[in-house]
Amino acid sequence: MEIQSPDRLIRLAVDLVNTRTREPEALTSTAELRDFLLGHGEPEPVEVDARDLEQVRAVRERLRPVFEAAPDAATRVLNGVLEEYAVRPYLSDHDGSPWHLHVAEPEASWAEWLAATTALGLATFAAGHGFEALGVCAAADCERVFANAAERRPRRFCTPRCATRTRVATHRARRT
Template identity: 75%
Template sequence: MEIQTPDRQVRLAVDLVNTRTLEPEQLTTPGDVRAFLLEHGESEPITLDENDLAAVHAVRERIRPVFHADPAEAARLLNELLAEYAVRPYLSDHDGSPWHLHVAKPGASWADWLAATTALGLASFAAGHGFKALGSCAAVDCERVYVNPAERRPRKFCTPTCASRTRVANYRARRP
């Protein structure tokens, strides 16, 4: 459980929220959470049970509103997560890993680590790019969230696929 670079922290937050959208739930077992953590650069040992699965789902649902809220509310939500889960960063070389920073409490569960890490990543991203750079897809059939660091290219869709599908649907709706 190491602190990741800001880009990886933000990607972790976006990907975690996007594990439950209009698409089927992606984190249905502790093994799914383990695979998710491994895909995002975490290393073994990763031991999880059903309680961890429920806790990760709860963290995900606390992060989700950040992408939909106005700036003051998003900041309040992130500050709550940071106050509850984050600690002053500290260096660790546990389990033979190279030195790295931790931002979660020593001995934190994976859910607590996810809460601290993703809140820090989103807070850092919003501080650098503004809360307008956090968004949710404007396609009516999509609930995915995204971040957009490009200041001069506003974004309304999570992917070009959603943007194209929406444009085509709007075009067809206008045709006689």
């Protein structure tokens, strides 16, 4: 359970929230949670149980409003999660890993670690880019969230595919 880079933190937060959208639930089993953690750079061993799965889903639901809310409300959410889960940052090189930063208790559960880590990532991203760089896809049939670090390039869609699909639908609607 380590932090490597600011990009990893924001990607972890976005991907976690995007495990539940209109698409089928992506965290339906402990195996899927384990795969999610491994896919985001967590080293073996990654051991999770049903309680971890339930708690991680709860963290995910607490974070979603950060992408939807006005800055004041999003700030309250992040500050609340940080207050509840984060500890004073400290450096560690446990288990032979390179030096890295921790913001959760040494014995934190996966959910506690994800809460502290993703809240720090979102707060850092918002502080550097503004809350307007966080959003929910504008496509009518999509609920995915995104973080857009590009300056002077407002973004309304999670992917070019959603943007194209929406433009095509709008064009076709005008032609009828």
